[in-house]
Amino acid sequence: MLFKISLSNIRKSLKDYAIYFFTLVLGVAVFYVFNAIETQTSFLKVNEDQREMIKVLTTSISAVSVFIAVVLGLLIVYASRFLMKRRNKEFALYMMLGMSKWRISALLLCETVIIGIGSLFVGLLIGVGLSQVMSAVVANLFEADMNAYKFTVSGSAITKTIIYFGIMYAVVMLRSGFVISKCRLITLMNSGRRSEKITMKNLWVCVIVFLISAAALGWAYYSVGWNAEHLSLRKFGLAIIVGCVATFFIFWSVAGMLLRVMMSAKGIYHHGLNSFTFRQLSSKVNTTVASMTVICLMLFVTICTLSTAFTIRNSMNQGVEENYPVDFYVQFAESADDPEKPWLYKGGNIDDVYAQQNESIYDEFSEYLHFHDYIDDDFTFYDFMGDKRDEFLENNNEIYSRFNFTETIIKLSDYNALMKLYGREQIELADDEYAVCANALGFTDIYTEFLKDKPEAVIYGKSLKPKFTKCIETSIYPGMQANNAGVFIVPDNAVSENGQCFDNFVGNYNATDKKGVEEAEKTARAKWENAAHWYMSDAKGGTNYIMSTRIETVNSAIGIGAIVTFLGLYIGFIFLVSCGAILALKELSESADSLPRYTMLRKLGVDEKDISKSIFRQSGIFFLLPLLLACLHAYVGMRFGKFGLELLITGDYIKPVLFTAALVVLIYGGYFLLTFLGSKAVTREQK
Amino acid sequence: MSLLRLQNVEKYYGSRSSLTKAVDDISFNVEKGEFTAIMGASGSGKTTLLNCISTIDRVTAGHIMLEDTDITKLKGKELNKFRRDKLGFIFQDFNLMDTLTAYENIALALSIQKRPAKEIDKAVKTVAEQLGITEVLNKYPYEMSGGQKQRVASARAIVTSPKLVLADEPTGALDSKSSKMLLERFNYLNHECGATIIMVTHDSFTASYASRVLFIKDGKVFNEINRGGDSRKQFFDKIINVVTLLGGDVSDAL
Numbered sequence: 001m002l003f004k005i006s007l008s009n010i011r012k013s014l015k016d017y018a019i020y021f022f023t024l025v026l027g028v029a030v031f032y033v034f035n036a037i038e039t040q041t042s043f044l045k046v047n048e049d050q051r052e053m054i055k056v057l058t059t060s061i062s063a064v065s066v067f068i069a070v071v072l073g074l075l076i077v078y079a080s081r082f083l084m085k086r087r088n089k090e091f092a093l094y095m096m097l098g099m100s101k102w103r104i105s106a107l108l109l110c111e112t113v114i115i116g117i118g119s120l121f122v123g124l125l126i127g128v129g130l131s132q133v134m135s136a137v138v139a140n141l142f143e144a145d146m147n148a149y150k151f152t153v154s155g156s157a158i159t160k161t162i163i164y165f166g167i168m169y170a171v172v173m174l175r176s177g178f179v180i181s182k183c184r185l186i187t188l189m190n191s192g193r194r195s196e197k198i199t200m201k202n203l204w205v206c207v208i209v210f211l212i213s214a215a216a217l218g219w220a221y222y223s224v225g226w227n228a229e230h231l232s233l234r235k236f237g238l239a240i241i242v243g244c245v246a247t248f249f250i251f252w253s254v255a256g257m258l259l260r261v262m263m264s265a266k267g268i269y270h271h272g273l274n275s276f277t278f279r280q281l282s283s284k285v286n287t288t289v290a291s292m293t294v295i296c297l298m299l300f301v302t303i304c305t306l307s308t309a310f311t312i313r314n315s316m317n318q319g320v321e322e323n324y325p326v327d328f329y330v331q332f333a334e335s336a337d338d339p340e341k342p343w344l345y346k347g348g349n350i351d352d353v354y355a356q357q358n359e360s361i362y363d364e365f366s367e368y369l370h371f372h373d374y375i376d377d378d379f380t381f382y383d384f385m386g387d388k389r390d391e392f393l394e395n396n397n398e399i400y401s402r403f404n405f406t407e408t409i410i411k412l413s414d415y416n417a418l419m420k421l422y423g424r425e426q427i428e429l430a431d432d433e434y435a436v437c438a439n440a441l442g443f444t445d446i447y448t449e450f451l452k453d454k455p456e457a458v459i460y461g462k463s464l465k466p467k468f469t470k471c472i473e474t475s476i477y478p479g480m481q482a483n484n485a486g487v488f489i490v491p492d493n494a495v496s497e498n499g500q501c502f503d504n505f506v507g508n509y510n511a512t513d514k515k516g517v518e519e520a521e522k523t524a525r526a527k528w529e530n531a532a533h534w535y536m537s538d539a540k541g542g543t544n545y546i547m548s549t550r551i552e553t554v555n556s557a558i559g560i561g562a563i564v565t566f567l568g569l570y571i572g573f574i575f576l577v578s579c580g581a582i583l584a585l586k587e588l589s590e591s592a593d594s595l596p597r598y599t600m601l602r603k604l605g606v607d608e609k610d611i612s613k614s615i616f617r618q619s620g621i622f623f624l625l626p627l628l629l630a631c632l633h634a635y636v637g638m639r640f641g642k643f644g645l646e647l648l649i650t651g652d653y654i655k656p657v658l659f660t661a662a663l664v665v666l667i668y669g670g671y672f673l674l675t676f677l678g679s680k681a682v683t684r685e686q687k
Numbered sequence: 688m689s690l691l692r693l694q695n696v697e698k699y700y701g702s703r704s705s706l707t708k709a710v711d712d713i714s715f716n717v718e719k720g721e722f723t724a725i726m727g728a729s730g731s732g733k734t735t736l737l738n739c740i741s742t743i744d745r746v747t748a749g750h751i752m753l754e755d756t757d758i759t760k761l762k763g764k765e766l767n768k769f770r771r772d773k774l775g776f777i778f779q780d781f782n783l784m785d786t787l788t789a790y791e792n793i794a795l796a797l798s799i800q801k802r803p804a805k806e807i808d809k810a811v812k813t814v815a816e817q818l819g820i821t822e823v824l825n826k827y828p829y830e831m832s833g834g835q836k837q838r839v840a841s842a843r844a845i846v847t848s849p850k851l852v853l854a855d856e857p858t859g860a861l862d863s864k865s866s867k868m869l870l871e872r873f874n875y876l877n878h879e880c881g882a883t884i885i886m887v888t889h890d891s892f893t894a895s896y897a898s899r900v901l902f903i904k905d906g907k908v909f910n911e912i913n914r915g916g917d918s919r920k921q922f923f924d925k926i927i928n929v930v931t932l933l934g935g936d937v938s939d940a941l
Contacts, residue, residue: 267804270794279786600782603743605771606799607764 002103006110013087019588019674020079021119023581027072027574028123032154032161033131034061034570039154040135044144049552053559054138057566064567065164068574073168075578080112080172082585084179086592091180092188105177112176116169120162127161128153141562142555201256210253217246225636247629248293254625255285273606273614276597281618284590285625291586292626295579299630299668302575303660304637309568310656313561319481320557323439324550325422327517328365328524329478330505331546345544346375347500353535354527361505364524368507369421371414373487374499375406379459381486383407386455392446409459409488410476411495421506424474427467427489434464435489437472439482447471447486459488460496478506478548480557521549576664579626580671584678587619591679598683615679623672627664688754689716690883691740691851696749698735698906709735711906712749717851722877722884724897726926728933732906733887734855740885741774741853742766753850771799775844775882779856781836783828789839790815790824796843814846817880818872834865838872845882852876854886858893870896891930895923902929909933 010017038058046054094104132151139146220239223231231239259282263269269278285292332353333345350370354361362368382389382404410418415437416426427435434457436447448471456463475484509520528547536543601611638653698710709732717723727733738744740751742758751758753773761769775796776782783792790811797807815821818838823831831839837857844852854873858866874896876882886897894900896919902910910929914922 266808270791270798270804270807272798272801273795275787275791275795275798276784279784279791283786596782597784597786600784601799602767603741603770603776603782604796604799605767605769605774607767610799 002107002110006107006114009090009107010111010114013083017083017115019581019584019671019678020083021115022674023079023577024076024115024119025123025126026577027075028120028161028165029127029130030570030573030577031065031068031072031164032124032127032157033134034566035065035160036127036131036152036154036157037061037134037138037566039157040131040152041138043148043150043152044135044139044142044146045148046142046144047555049555050142050144050559053555053563054142056559057563060563060567061570064570065160068570069164069168071574071578072165073171075581076168076172077175078582079585080176081179082589084108084176086589088183088188091183092185095185095188101181105180108176108180109173112169112173116165120165124158124161127157131157138562141558143558201253203257203260206253206256206260209249210257213246213249213253216242217250220246221636225639243633244293244297247296247633248289250629251285251289251292251296251625255282255289258282258285273601273610276601277614277617280590280594280597280614281621284586284618284622288586291582295582296626296630296633298575298579299627299664300633300637302572302579303630303634303664304641305568306572306660306663307634307638307653307656308641309564309572310659311653312564314656316480316557316561319479320550320554323475323480323482324478324553325475326478326506327508327521327550328506329546329548330361330528331477331502332504332543333502333545334543345502348503348543350503350505354531356535357531359527359531361524361527362507364509364520364527365507366510367421368505369414369417370503370505371410371418372500373502373504374409374411374495375501376409376460376496376499377406379409379457379488380404380406384455384457385450388450388453388455405485407486407488408476408501409490409495409499411492412489413492415476415489418476418506419474421508422474427472429467429489429491431491431493432462432464433467433491434459434494435467435472436486437474437476437484437489438486439473439475439484440486441482443485444471444473457488459490459494460499462494464490464494477504478550478553480553517551521551525549572660572663573667576667577671580668583623583626584671584675587622587675588678588682591615591682595683611683612680615683616676619672619676619679623668623675627668690719690721690754691717691885692750692752693740694750694752696736696739696751697747698732698739698744699747708732708906710739710746713903713906713908714749715901715908715911717883717885719883720877720881722873722896722898723886724894724900725885725887725903726889726891726894726900726930727903727909728889731903733889733903736903737853737855737885737887740851741776742770771796772847773850775847775849775852777837777840777844777852777854777857779859781828781833781840781860783836783840783843785828788825788827789820789831789835789842792828792839793824793843793846796847800847810846811842814842817875818842832865833861834868837861837865837869841869841872841876845876845880850883852882852884854884856888857886858888858890863892866890866893891923891926894926895919900926900929902933904933 038054041054091104094107095101099107131154135149135152136146138144139149220243223235224239224243259278262274262278269275330350332348332350334348336344336346338344350361361370384407385392412427412429419426429435436451438444438447448469451466451469451471454466454469456465458464471486472489475482476487477483509517509524511517511520525547532545532547598611638657642653693716694714696710696713697708700707700709711732713736725733725736735744739746740758742761746759749759753769756769758769783789784795787795793811793814794807797810802810811824812821815824818841820835820838820842823835823839828836828839837860841854841857844854857873858869861869870893873884873886877884877898884897886893888894898914900912901908910932912922912925912929917925
């Protein structure tokens with residue numbers, strides 16, 4: 001009996017439940033898809049590095065899932081509370097008919113169970129389908145082979161989804177049971193007769209609040225987006241809190257002002273349904289200031305997360321191609337044993353390391369370069385600036401400009417050989433000339449700025465003139481990112497062999513096909529690891545070395561890109577769905593409540609087209625308001641992100657931002673569309 | 688030619704097995720400037736008839752002509768246009784927009800006709816004065832008494848200068864004092880502004896303000912009386928007589 005009533009209740013309020021159910025299904029499906037990645041990718045033939053990366057990915061998804069579950073849990077509690085409020089009258093009827101509170105609670109429990117099981121079932125079904133697509137996406141990302149693919153269902157992910165959502169539903173059940181046990185018949189009965197009290201906020205209070213919050217927001221924007229160099233952790237926290245509070249008050253005051261402003265423009269206000277539309281809208285915004293704030297902040301986080309994730313991914317992939325032009329790279333140096341500068345490494349030869357094991361580094365390579373770089377203790381970043389130093393420090397607050405590092409120097413012949421190997425342009429220098437190359441973000445500009453004035457550089461006591469007035473943009477040491485923070489190129493005879501710093505080896509394998517490369521890589525790595533192992537254990541002082549290969553670097557770049565993208569998508573998707581769902585629920589129920597008003601309008605002879613336009617505007621502005629402010633927040637947020645991640649991110653922002661926008665339009669816009677169509681249907685009921 | 692002509696209007700509800708004739712072959716004319724009351728017990732079909740005239744409901748058979756237009760033939764947009772340009776509505780439960788002030792409620796009727804704002808302001812103020820609601824113009828419906836609300840609703844109905852004002856039990860939710868005041872306003876609108884009014888009621892007192900009363904029973908016109916030169920009191924007695932004649936059916940509605 002109970003079951004029957006529950007079922008018919010659900011069927012009856014299907015319109016209210018539809019969007020809720022839809023959201024639950026989406027939530028379950030997304031949750032499953034991301035948690036099933038581990039199982040979905042287990043068949044992929046990937047190498048160890050990639051397997052390691054996938055493991056990191058799945059671990060971080062697991063961790064983020066807890067957070068996601070909390071967000072979804074809050075959404076579900078909010079939505080169920082909201083739907084319950086709309087049924088107060090119904091509960092009052094049950095109680096008047098003599099149903100005990102226990103029975104009503106049991107009824108609700110029944111409903112939640114039906115909805116829960118239904119959404120889990122449908123969601124998992126969709127999730128299993130989508131996760132097959134996910135396998136292909138992951139395989140594509142890691143360039144893995146899909147031949148071993150078979151249809152996979154992840155039992156662990158299903159269990160996890162059921163447990164997580166089970167807990168959420170249990171919380172909802174407990175909560176609704178608690179609410180029912182607390183409520184009184186008289187309040188339930190009166191709840192439908194809500195007095196339509198229109199609270200017009202005082203215009204001047206609104207204006208003042210708006211100005212204050214706009215100013216506060218402006219301050220927060222400035223300190224985070226434009227003055228980030230002077231940002232302490234405390235100030236950063238303060239700016240965030242101020243931003244959140246200001247967001248709330250901006251919505252609060254805009255809700256009050258919006259109508260007043262519109263009303264003062266009589267020509268517009270009393271045109272068509274405008275007065276009705278704006279009244280509806282302002283009452284909606286007025287009662288949703290808090291949710292609007294939360295939605296705005298969530299959208300902000302989503303936009304920032306997504307665009308940063310896409311940017312990182314892009315720059316990862318681009319970076320490797322440009323910055324790792326060879327197959328294999330070793331850098332090696334021994335400690336300078338300088339008690340004053342314990343970080344300093346100087347001298348040493350890779351050949352010695354190999355010689356100890358009677359090996360040679362050169363065997364696996366068809367083309368290579370073995371070269372030393374140099375430093376001159378009396379030639380530092382600040383020395384190069386000379387008397388322009390103070391001016392420079394005043395105008396540049398970037399973290400890296402605070403370090404007075406010794407400049408790296410390489411010989412012209414080594415440079416040209418390296419450029420030949422990299423397939424880049426070589427240069428010529430006279431005996432008294434030097435050149436500078438760099439490609440790390442910011443450094444190219446800094447050196448170019450200085451070179452304009454043709455400053456002389458005193459290197460190893462010899463004064464040199466700049467050959468070019470521009471900094472050459474190129475990498476020297478292979479890496480994942482543009483990491484050349486400035487290298488001075490000088491004629492071969494200008495360096496002192498005492499200044500030897502690191503010994504470098506770069507080379508391309510003497511193999512042509514993929515298999516040969518893999519073989520060579522294996523041998524080269526094994527050799528180095530073996531040689532280095534014995535050498536390190538024998539060396540008296542410390543040694544410092546870097547060994548990397550292109551394959552390994554590409555894999556970790558792809559891996560990092562993939563991890564960041566997946567996490568961004570996961571969080572972004574759930575946040576967007578949550579925002580959309582809250583707004584949609586609110587708007588749809590408002591429309592249902594406004595049914596008599598629309599019936600009235602129809603009786604007065606308003607065209608369907610005009611009514612539809614009014615509904616479109618209402619839901620459009622309702623959805624757009626938080627998005628607009630979120631975009632503004634996000635712009636500042638990304639400015640800050642650009643500053644913070646400066647060394648990590650290169651490349652343009654436009655594509656990632658467009659991609660993010662597309663995703664927002666797709667999901668958030670999708671919810672808007674559903675809401676608009678739903679509202680239209682709801683207000684058309686009953687002829 | 689009469690302003691409104693009903694020719695053999697019929698309205699059936701239900702299916703073939705259980706047919707209800709809510710309106711059963713009704714014909715009558717309403718002249719321009721007339722104040723007509725339609726009386727009948729609940730279930731007699733009077734509201735259905737009004738709904739058919741107001742194009743809210745569709746007739747099953749017959750024709751309703753307003754001036755030269757057969758309104759039973761109107762569709763979609765024409766219907767909406769007809770309703771907002773030619774008709775004014777007054778409902779028992781006021782049907783004001785609770786989110787709008789009195790002023791905005793009245794202005795809404797004009798603004799959906801896309802009239803310029805200046806004209807709207809003037810028209811609203813004039814009609815508010817005629818109905819004595821100038822001082823409540825900036826109030827919301829929940830701040831007004833029932834009588835004030837109904838006068839605001841009346842103002843909204845006549846502000847567009849419709850050909851025909853249709854009132855469905857306008858005094859149904861009012862106390863006797865407010866009813867009287869409202870009906871006097873109706874008379875004023877009828878005499879001074881030349882408004883043609885059709886009012887549905889089951890209350891003899893309310894009907895006695897009209898210049899003509901149609902009695903409906905079981906979907907048919909049962910009787911019709913004209914006020915002629917009678918005073919309101921005399922006319923009221925005449926109505927009571929007919930109501931008594933109608934029998935027990937209607938007495939419960941008195």
